[in-house]
Amino acid sequence: MHTNSKYNDKGRSGGRGISRRALLRSSAFVGGLALFSGCGTQRTFGEEFPEYELAKAENVLYGVCxxxxxxxxxxxxxxxGIFAKLSGNPYSPQNYLPHLPYDTPPQEAAKIDAKLCPKGQAGIQTYYDPYRIRKVLKRNGPRGSNKWKAIPFDQFIEEVVEGGQLFKDLGDDRHYPGFREVYALDDRELAAQLAADAKAVTAGDMTLDEFKQKHADHLDKLIDPDHPDLGPKNNGFIFDAGRIEHGRKELMKWFTNNCFGSVNAYEHTTICEQSHHIAYKMSTGGAVEHLKVDLLNTEFVIFWGTGAYTANFGLTPMAEKVTSSVVDRGLKVAVVDPRLSNDAGKADWWLPVKPGADGALAYAMI
Structure with missing residues (x-):
């Protein structure tokens, strides 16, 4: 027998190798583990995986971000009963391109997630924000003190409609007018006549004395009889909505203009996107106030002070249209922007126009 065989129990290199006996023992042990490890599993071969709860139609709600x-x-x-995840609506071309046919069963649509930007994903955080306002708050300290208290909704309605010394408990004895007091002119026909004659005074077709004589019984309903163009006291009510969505915006304007008789209804368009509405209206001779670029068929597009990846209406629906068109159709993109934005960095041409020189560039293109 060759005692120094490489197959002996000690192996080579001073016994640092593995012998046949050790190998067999190890193999048997590992095999046994593999055999018994399957005894604790909850599914056998060929069995379907459990249904994904969040993909069930009854666990899906559709809405608007x-x-x-x-x-x-x-x-x-x-x-x-808890919001676990937000995604885009696959029925919508804004979030899924091409969108699902509208006759797709909800059970199938529930399994398909469409795109949604990080700000949209943060909607869960907004919904569960512990500082989210859920009750009517009334000032509970001097102006600017940032002190508030919750009041019942009925009290809110009473104080808004009737007005009064609303902050007397804070040492403020001033009278705050309510809707009833500001709602001075409630005759629709009279309101229309006063407005028409006020325009006539402004145009010089009627003198101020003639206006006062004609409407002597109703001058108390005007903000200033010497300046009838200011309108009735109803204009003392201002609805300043800031950003407000369609549906709510139309209701707000209907209430403010038609019901209350005030001209002062302001919303998102007034303070943000008014410029492009005016541009569309002027460039089409007043035909339309709002347009959308057909990016899926456009061959060349100029992003002027905006872009598909930085700021627009909006990144979620627009970015995919641009990137897909660039890759699939060879869309060419130019960006006019003083700074090297994300859009400019990915464009075919970047025109770093100097701030204030936009007009010169526009005239040069005519």
Missing amino acids: LQCHVACPIKAKTWD
Whole structure:
């Protein structure tokens, strides 16, 4: 027998190798583990995986994201009554291109997630924000003190309608007018006549004395009889909504203009996107106030002070159209922007126009 065989129990290199006996023992042990490890599993070969709870139609709610003005349709997945995940609505071309046919069963749509930007994803955080206002708050300290208290909704209605010394408990004895007091002119026909004659005074077709004589019985309803163009006291009510979505915006204007008789209804368009509405109206001779670029068929597009990846209406629906068109159709993109933005960095041409020189560039293109 060759005692120094490489197959002996000690092996080579001073016994540091593995012998046949050790190998067999190890193999038997590992094999046994593999045999018994399957005894604790909950599914056998060929058995279907458990159904994904968040993909069940009964756990899906469809709505609209209000994290920005794009208002993407969204799909909210719920788990035991709690919002667990937000994604885009696959029925919507804003979030899924091409979108699902509208006759797709909800059971199938529930399994398909469409795109949604990070701001939209943060809607869950907004919904469960512990500082989210859920009750009517009334000032509970001097102006600017940031002190508030919750009041019943009925009290809110009473104080808004009737007015009064609303902060007397804070040492403020001033009288705050309510809706009833400001709602001075409630005759629609009279309101129309006063407005028409006020325009006539402004145009010089009627003197101020003639106006006062004609409407002597109703001068108390005007903000200033010497300046009838200011309108009735109803204009003392201002609805300043800031960012407000369609549906709510139309209701707000209907209430403020038609019901209350005030001209002062202001919303998102007034303070943000008014410029492009005016541009569309002027460039089409007043035909339309709002347009959308057909990016899926456009061959060349100029992003002027905006872009598909930085700011627009909006990133979620627009970015995919641009990137897909660039890759699939050879869309060419130019960006006019003083700074090297994300859009400019990915464009075919970047025109770093100097601030204030936009007009010169526009005239040069005519």
